[in-house]
Amino acid sequence: xxxxxAKLVKTHGDGRTELHWVGVFxxxxxxxDIVMRTPYGTSYNSFLLRTASGKTVLFETAKEAFVKExxxxxxxxxxxxxxxxxxxxxxxxPDHSGSLSHLLERYPDAQIFATRAALLNLEHxxxxxxxxxxxxxxxxxxxxxxxxxxxxxxxLGDITxxxxxxxxxxxxxxxxxxxxxxxxxxxxxxxxxHYYNTKVxxxxxxxxxxxxxxxxxAYKYYFDCIFGPFKPAVLSGLAIxxxxxxxxxxxxxxxxxxxxxxxxxxxxxxxxxxPRREDRAVVAYVSAYKYTRDLAVAISKGLEANGxxxxxxxxxxxxxxxxxxxxETAKGLVxxxxxIVGEALPPIFDIVTRINPIIHGGLVLGTFGSYGWSGEGTxxxxxxxxxxxxxxxxxxxxxxxxxxxxxxxxxxxTEWACKIARAVKGESVNERRSKVAVxxxxxxxxxxxxxxxxxxxxxxxxxxxxRWKCIVCGEIVVSVxxxxxxxxxxxxxxxxxxxxxxxxxxxxAAAASAAAPAMHVVIVGxxxxxxxxxxxxxxKNAGAxxxxxSKEVHRPYYRPSLSKLLSEPALLKADDFYLLPLSWxxxxxxxxxxxxxxxxxxxxxxxxxxxxxxxxxKHELSYDRLILATGGxxxxxxxxxxxxxxxxxxxxxxxxxxxxxxxxxxxxSVKRAAVVGGGLSALEVAQALLQMGVAHIDVVECxxxxxxxxxxxxxxxxxxKALEQQGVALHLGQQCKELLRxxxxxxxxxxxxxxxxxxxxxxxxxxxxxxxxxxxxxxIACGRGIKVNARMETSAPSVFACGDxxxxxxxxxxxxxxxxxxxxVAGLQAVDAATDGSDEFQRRASPYALSAFxxxxxxxxxxxxxxxxxxRDGCLLQLFFREGNLAGAVxxxxxxxxxxxxxxxxxxxxxxxxxxxxxxxxxGAL
Numbered sequence: 001x002x003x004x005x006a007k008l009v010k011t012h013g014d015g016r017t018e019l020h021w022v023g024v025f026x027x028x029x030x031x032x033d034i035v036m037r038t039p040y041g042t043s044y045n046s047f048l049l050r051t052a053s054g055k056t057v058l059f060e061t062a063k064e065a066f067v068k069e070x071x072x073x074x075x076x077x078x079x080x081x082x083x084x085x086x087x088x089x090x091x092x093x094p095d096h097s098g099s100l101s102h103l104l105e106r107y108p109d110a111q112i113f114a115t116r117a118a119l120l121n122l123e124h125x126x127x128x129x130x131x132x133x134x135x136x137x138x139x140x141x142x143x144x145x146x147x148x149x150x151x152x153x154x155x156l157g158d159i160t161x162x163x164x165x166x167x168x169x170x171x172x173x174x175x176x177x178x179x180x181x182x183x184x185x186x187x188x189x190x191x192x193x194h195y196y197n198t199k200v201x202x203x204x205x206x207x208x209x210x211x212x213x214x215x216x217x218a219y220k221y222y223f224d225c226i227f228g229p230f231k232p233a234v235l236s237g238l239a240i241x242x243x244x245x246x247x248x249x250x251x252x253x254x255x256x257x258x259x260x261x262x263x264x265x266x267x268x269x270x271x272x273x274x275p276r277r278e279d280r281a282v283v284a285y286v287s288a289y290k291y292t293r294d295l296a297v298a299i300s301k302g303l304e305a306n307g308x309x310x311x312x313x314x315x316x317x318x319x320x321x322x323x324x325x326x327x328e329t330a331k332g333l334v335x336x337x338x339x340i341v342g343e344a345l346p347p348i349f350d351i352v353t354r355i356n357p358i359i360h361g362g363l364v365l366g367t368f369g370s371y372g373w374s375g376e377g378t379x380x381x382x383x384x385x386x387x388x389x390x391x392x393x394x395x396x397x398x399x400x401x402x403x404x405x406x407x408x409x410x411x412x413x414t415e416w417a418c419k420i421a422r423a424v425k426g427e428s429v430n431e432r433r434s435k436v437a438v439x440x441x442x443x444x445x446x447x448x449x450x451x452x453x454x455x456x457x458x459x460x461x462x463x464x465x466x467r468w469k470c471i472v473c474g475e476i477v478v479s480v481x482x483x484x485x486x487x488x489x490x491x492x493x494x495x496x497x498x499x500x501x502x503x504x505x506x507x508x509a510a511a512a513s514a515a516a517p518a519m520h521v522v523i524v525g526x527x528x529x530x531x532x533x534x535x536x537x538x539x540k541n542a543g544a545x546x547x548x549x550s551k552e553v554h555r556p557y558y559r560p561s562l563s564k565l566l567s568e569p570a571l572l573k574a575d576d577f578y579l580l581p582l583s584w585x586x587x588x589x590x591x592x593x594x595x596x597x598x599x600x601x602x603x604x605x606x607x608x609x610x611x612x613x614x615x616x617x618k619h620e621l622s623y624d625r626l627i628l629a630t631g632g633x634x635x636x637x638x639x640x641x642x643x644x645x646x647x648x649x650x651x652x653x654x655x656x657x658x659x660x661x662x663x664x665x666x667x668x669s670v671k672r673a674a675v676v677g678g679g680l681s682a683l684e685v686a687q688a689l690l691q692m693g694v695a696h697i698d699v700v701e702c703x704x705x706x707x708x709x710x711x712x713x714x715x716x717x718x719x720x721k722a723l724e725q726q727g728v729a730l731h732l733g734q735q736c737k738e739l740l741r742x743x744x745x746x747x748x749x750x751x752x753x754x755x756x757x758x759x760x761x762x763x764x765x766x767x768x769x770x771x772x773x774x775x776x777x778x779x780i781a782c783g784r785g786i787k788v789n790a791r792m793e794t795s796a797p798s799v800f801a802c803g804d805x806x807x808x809x810x811x812x813x814x815x816x817x818x819x820x821x822x823x824x825v826a827g828l829q830a831v832d833a834a835t836d837g838s839d840e841f842q843r844r845a846s847p848y849a850l851s852a853f854x855x856x857x858x859x860x861x862x863x864x865x866x867x868x869x870x871x872r873d874g875c876l877l878q879l880f881f882r883e884g885n886l887a888g889a890v891x892x893x894x895x896x897x898x899x900x901x902x903x904x905x906x907x908x909x910x911x912x913x914x915x916x917x918x919x920x921x922x923x924g925a926l
Contacts, residue, residue: 004069004072006020006021006073007020008020008021009021009184010182010247012158017049017158017159019048019179019250020048020050022048022077023045023070024044024066024070025041025042026041026063026196027196032194036225040218042195043196043200043253043254044062044063044066045252045254047059047250051156053159055085055156055157056078056083057084057087057156058084058103059186060088060089060091060096060252062095063094063099067099067102071099083110084107086110087104087112088113088177089112090114090176091118091174091252092118092125093171097122100125104126104128104130108134111134111138112138113138114138114139115175116141116142118173139152148164148166148236150165150175160180161177162177168230169234170226170230174188176188176190176240183244183245183246184248185246185248185249186250187252188252189253191257191264192251193251194218194221194253197215197255200255200256201255202256202257202258202260205255215254219264222253227268228271228359229358231272232274235269235272238268238272275329276329277329277330277331278309280310281303281331281333282311282327282332283336284318284323284333284348285337285369286345286347287370289370289404295368295409295413297312299413302414302417303417303420306418306422308331308420311330315345315347316347327360327363330363332420333360333364334366335348335352336348337367337381338369338371339371339374340377342374343376343380344376344380344381352384353384355388355392357392358391365388366416368400369398369399369400369401370401370402370405371402372402378399378400394432395432399413401413427712428713428865428869428878430867452925465479465480465501466478466500468497468498469496483496496902519544519545520546520623521547521624521626521831522547522549522626523547523549524549524628525548525550525629525805526548526594528803528820529631529804529823530548531556532819532820532824533800533802533830536833540827540833545589545591547591547592548593549593549598551596551613552594555578555582557577557579559653562652563684565577565655566688566691595614597610599611599618600777607620608620608621608622624798625800625830626799626800627801628775628786628800628801629801629803630771630775631771632771632805633653633769634653634768634769635764636766637676637736638738646745646746646762648664648760649746649764650761650763650764651763651765652681652685661763664761670694672694672697672759672760673694673759674698674700674757675697675699675700676749676762676763676765676766677764677766677767679707681765685765690726690728696727697729698728698749701730701731702735703732703733705717706723706732707850711856711858711890711892712890714876715856718876722854723853728853734755737749737752737754746762748762770812770814771805775801775805780794783807783810784807785804785807786801786805787807788802789808791840793829802823804819809843847859847905855897856892858889859901859904862878862880862888862890870923872896873895875892876890876891876893879916884915886913886915889908889922907919907922
């Protein structure tokens with residue numbers, strides 16, 4: 001048999017239907033497609049099907065350089081007078097389609113079958129009049145409506161060829177052809193190998209152990225190079241194979257598989273499984289005078305110290321393939337190079353040019369190195385790394401050191417590695433100067449300028465009353481100018497935005513009196529929600545009878561200011577501490593019953609049993625509408641009797657709590673205090689205690705970091721540092737196991753890990769437990785809170801609930817903003833003053849602000865992975881993006897928070913949302 005003869009693959013029926021191998025050999029090939037080594041040579045396989053019906057189908061062609069040998073093999077089957085009726089191209093890479101033009105010159109009537117992507121490619125591969133004509137009438141194979149199997153079939157009498165679209169195996173144009181009756185699958189590159197053997201068939205080759213070993217070596221290497229980047233597509237391809245009965249696999253390189261097919265399929269399935277990446281980084285370097293090596297060692301230690309394993313490679317002795325193999329299960333890669341003659345060294349460039357954003361997507365990348373007089377090496381490597389973004393992360397500028405690193409340089413390298421480690425573990429880190437996008441002068445840029453304008457805009461001078469809203473807590477203040485300080489949350493004037501002109505009070509009163517239905521509204525509670533409801537009722541109905549029943553002795557006050565009151569007792573005498581002036585109730589004809597408790601509510605008879613706490617006298621109060629604003633109490637992790645019997649354990653929920661705590665500190669010598677809880681209120685208490693002269697503060701927080709709901713990991717770490725610098729001892733990730741006692745006093749805390757925290761005073765500030773006792777007793781539906789709809793209606797007719805006691809949409813959100821918004825809705829609905837959907841409650845992502853120890857601000861979704869962080873003058877601005885649009889922001893630092901909190905709050909809620917390029921305009925204001 002000459003080298004130009006075909007080889008029979010399989011026959012069907014009475015033997016008149018035959019499938020032949022008509023490919024060519026390339027035994028001397030040692031490098032394929034520039035980048036693949038081919039020590040075993042290769043073959044370019046093509047297959048010719050001759051059917052009993054007289055039709056001839058060619059599957060694939062061959063590399064153009066071998067067209068003469070290829071044509072000879074075809075002619076050895078069909079003769080010089082024969083013809084090719086159909087040409088099926090499963091893939092159009094030139095080693096499989098290069099001979100097409102020559103074939104079509106000899107067989108111009110052949111009908112081509114290929115996918116749409118393949119036909120588009122062929123327009124630029126197969127040239128000439130015959131090729132153009134054939135492509136113009138080609139059959140386009142498309143995926144079926146419900147599966148990869150195409151509706152297109154090639155019917156040849158007793159033989160049917162089915163087509164299965166299989167993109168990215170390994171080009172977008174790929175499909176499989178299945179000769180159904182012969183159980184033959186033609187896959188082009190899938191299951192192939194660069195392996196030359198004149199025996200052609202696997203069942204003939206694998207009788208030789210040495211040949212078998214060489215074949216499997218080639219098979220695995222081919223998979224890694226060709227299909228490694230497309231493992232999900234491989235699994236999809238295997239899913240197609242699983243649906244078919246396959247006796248023979250005709251691939252385009254290497255042996256035709258006629259035995260052990262399940263073994264080849266199983267190998268592909270194993271190799272295609274996604275790698276299980278670990279918190280590990282590969283550190284690869286070259287070093288001329290050991291300077292870059294010293295940096296590499298320091299970086300490795302820094303990674304290890306921060307919970308990320310480091311695998312070190314000196315590329316003078318290590319092989320590139322070893323590094324790439326190690327990277328398969330790593331999450332990070334940092335490479336080090338000196339600069340020699342103005343350039344990085346080839347072993348490092350070899351690594352970074354092998355990084356593929358498809359294969360290695362998600363890797364954290366960085367570069368470092370020592371240099372002499374110029375330092376281009378790390379910068380040039382960084383340029384390559386930047387080309388891999390955004391699929392890979394390049395969070396830091398290069399770490400470059402001139403000549404021999406000092407102790408300070410090595411410490412900086414360790415700190416640099418710490419940031420890489422944080423990124424490897426999933427934290428958003430970005431300190432790249434080059435990543436600061438500058439938007440062109442456009443609508444987007446002007447939108448940000450408009451948002452920033454309020455910080456410097458001229459204040460109104462027309463003397464008209466305006467409604468000023470604090471964006472931090474939602475407090476509305478009617479005045480000519482914005483308040484200098486928000487009485488509810490302490491935010492400055494910069495937090496107020498104008499939400500419209502306020503109507504003249506006389507006009508509002510007249511309007512409220514007109515056609516106002518006569519009714520009696522009872523409000524139980526005197527917090528933010530209750531007062532907001534009260535104001536809304538009076539705003540719309542001047543004639544309604546209103547009664548407010550409050551457990552507290554005091555008139556309504558700003559609860560968020562309680563911690564501030566500890567260190568500033570003068571607040572108690574200031575009108576700004578209270579929600580309403582003393583005369584407001586009389587002036588607005590509201591009956592205010594302080595120090596009274598509602599013992600029972602009969603929602604059928606619409607009556608309340610009210611008790612005077614001072615005299616214990618009881619009386620019945622009827623209502624037309626009832627608003628429950630009963631608030632909540634502190635969550636306490638200790639038994640109630642423990643708290644009651646210890647005179648130095650406090651909560652901070654009411655004004656009386658604050659007064660008792662302050663009196664205790666004034667009377668006793670308190671040197672150590674333990675604050676249980678690490679939320680906003682707890683941290684405000686901790687600062688107040690510090691300001692009152694308590695020398696040592698311990699904060700016990702069950703979560704692993706400070707303020708995880710309000711701050712990103714990076715911002716949380718920065719805020720934690722501010723706390724520790726001011727003397728606060730943090731116990732993070734710790735549960736309180738026991739309240740330690742010494743007689744009638746608490747002596748400290750025993751934590752879950754058996755650590756003891758000594759204390760002269762314990763303050764519990766963990767969270768809020770909804771007060772649902774009255775509602776439950778009345779038979780009103782409750783979950784964690786009193787269940788309400790968007791109109792604040794409960795399950796009982798004419799009964800509304802709002803504020804900390806209410807559960808809306810399955811969630812209880814105890815904050816000032818939500819309480820005031822819900823209270824207003826409840827008030828309007830109670831007096832039938834709601835006119836449209838705008839008078840229904842809509843939960844909005846509330847911003848958070850805190851001025852304890854360091855000023856912070858956050859708004860929106862700050863848990864998103866896509867983010868950019870910027871630092872300047874000790875301040876941090878971190879922007880978070882969802883699908884490329886601004887969705888959240890965090891600011892740490894007084895100057896930045898003061899300037900950016902109102903603009904960022906507005907920006908996160910813009911429609912349409914700000915793009916990342918637009919949002920980067922905020923950087924200039926940092």
